[in-house]
Amino acid sequence: GFKCGIVGLPNVGKSTLFNALTRTAAAQAANYPFCTIEPNTGEVAVPDPRLRKIAAVAKSKEIIPTRISFVDIAGLVRGASKGEGLGNQFLANIREVDAIVHVLRCFEDDDITHVEGRIDPVADAETVETELMLADLESLDRRIVQIRKRAQGKDKEATAALPMMEKALALLQEGKPTRVLLNGIDPEDLKALQGLNLLTSHPVLYVCNVAEADAATGNAHTEAVEKMATAQGARTVVISAAIEAEVAQLPDDEEHEFLAAMGLEEPGLDRLIRAGYELLHLITYFTAGPKETRAWTIEKGTKAPQAAGVIHSDFERGFIRAQTIAYDDFVTLGGEVAAKEAGKARDEGKEYVVQDGDVLLFKFNT
Numbered sequence: 318g319f320k321c322g323i324v325g326l327p328n329v330g331k332s333t334l335f336n337a338l339t340r341t342a343a344a345q346a347a348n349y350p351f352c353t354i355e356p357n358t359g360e361v362a363v364p365d366p367r368l369r370k371i372a373a374v375a376k377s378k379e380i381i382p383t384r385i386s387f388v389d390i391a392g393l394v395r396g397a398s399k400g401e402g403l404g405n406q407f408l409a410n411i412r413e414v415d416a417i418v419h420v421l422r423c424f425e426d427d428d429i430t431h432v433e434g435r436i437d438p439v440a441d442a443e444t445v446e447t448e449l450m451l452a453d454l455e456s457l458d459r460r461i462v463q464i465r466k467r468a469q470g471k472d473k474e475a476t477a478a479l480p481m482m483e484k485a486l487a488l489l490q491e492g493k494p495t496r497v498l499l500n501g502i503d504p505e506d507l508k509a510l511q512g513l514n515l516l517t518s519h520p521v522l523y524v525c526n527v528a529e530a531d532a533a534t535g536n537a538h539t540e541a542v543e544k545m546a547t548a549q550g551a552r553t554v555v556i557s558a559a560i561e562a563e564v565a566q567l568p569d570d571e572e573h574e575f576l577a578a579m580g581l582e583e584p585g586l587d588r589l590i591r592a593g594y595e596l597l598h599l600i601t602y603f604t605a606g607p608k609e610t611r612a613w614t615i616e617k618g619t620k621a622p623q624a625a626g627v628i629h630s631d632f633e634r635g636f637i638r639a640q641t642i643a644y645d646d647f648v649t650l651g652g653e654v655a656a657k658e659a660g661k662a663r664d665e666g667k668e669y670v671v672q673d674g675d676v677l678l679f680k681f682n683t
């Protein structure tokens with residue numbers, strides 16, 4: 318599955334947020350219970366209002382959302398790249414994630430110690446980023462010596478790997494994260510970059526953790542973070558971990574009223590989960606029938622057979638075609654039969670690139 322790693326300095330609200338995420342009703346959906354894969358990893362349902370609409374039209378008994386994982390990565394302190402604190406464990410954990418959710422403390426509270434003794438989320442972000450860059454720099458410095466030697470000896474693999482390594486190293490030496498390479502990168506270079514397994518090449522989302530009173534409006538700290546994020550081409554979500562922790566424990570029917578009283582339309586966690594999903598370049602297709610309406614996760618650009626393979630490897634192996642109905646057609650026309658009659662059910666083959674919201678029915682050989 319796809320994983321977002323939650324990072325940040327100590328005492329910024331990571332665990333509060335992680336616990337809220339994994340305690341929500343959605344995370345504990347009856348037929349797909351929240352499961353702790355490891356102590357600090359939790360799967361959460363991706364909220365998607367389209368599910369309900371499709372299920373109503375298809376008269377499905379059940380709704381099954383798709384899911385992504387969040388990992389609470391503790392132990393980042395100044396000096397982590399040198400093995401301070403839980404440094405090495407931290408670095409190992411963070412290498413395993415696909416994207417980074419970076420929590421920044423944007424709340425004042427004299428009772429909660431700040432490790433640096435002041436509230437300054439932009440400076441905190443730089444502290445964390447610096448540790449990640451130092452760790453990358455060190456690991457690349459070490460590896461590139463070998464690769465350069467092998468490339469000189471005409472080793473094909475090394476020769477192919479070297480250009481991206483040099484590019485990444487040059488950036489880090491300038492004090493820039495390798496993430497900047499992601500912008501407009503072609504698929505081959507992306508593979509090469511991912512192959513380097515660097516900490517700073519993960520896409521990042523900043524989460525501003527604010528006091529309850531600032532949840533709807535943000536504050537001067539969140540504005541500063543937004544400015545920084547915009548300059549980096551990153552996104553920001555403003556959340557009050559304290560509110561989310563409370564909401565996560567409320568019964569569904571009280572949630573809306575509670576949030577409305579805070580000036581909020583939906584749980585911040587829903588926004589966070591969706592932003593994480595987008596950060597990972599993930600999209601959703603649906604299957605719908607009387608038994609269930611279900612959402613499935615694929616990466617943007619996935620072709621029909623591989624999309625089918627997410628359900629079952631037999632579907633991919635024996636793939637013949639995919640009956641495809643766009644979400645809007647499915648819902649406005651009133652389901653599969655009506656969409657077929659209106660000529661809106663397409664038969665797509667092996668080369669079809671599945672689109673977000675497609676309602677699919679696979680035909681396959683067993």
Ligand code: GDP
Binds near residue numbers: 328
């Ligand atoms: P972590 O070290 O980043 O995982 O931080 P925790 O989630 O353990 O939070 C550290 C402390 O800050 C705990 O006592 C939390 O209750 C408190 N805390 C977390 N979020 C907020 C918040 O939004 N407002 C206030 N006032 N305290 C918070």
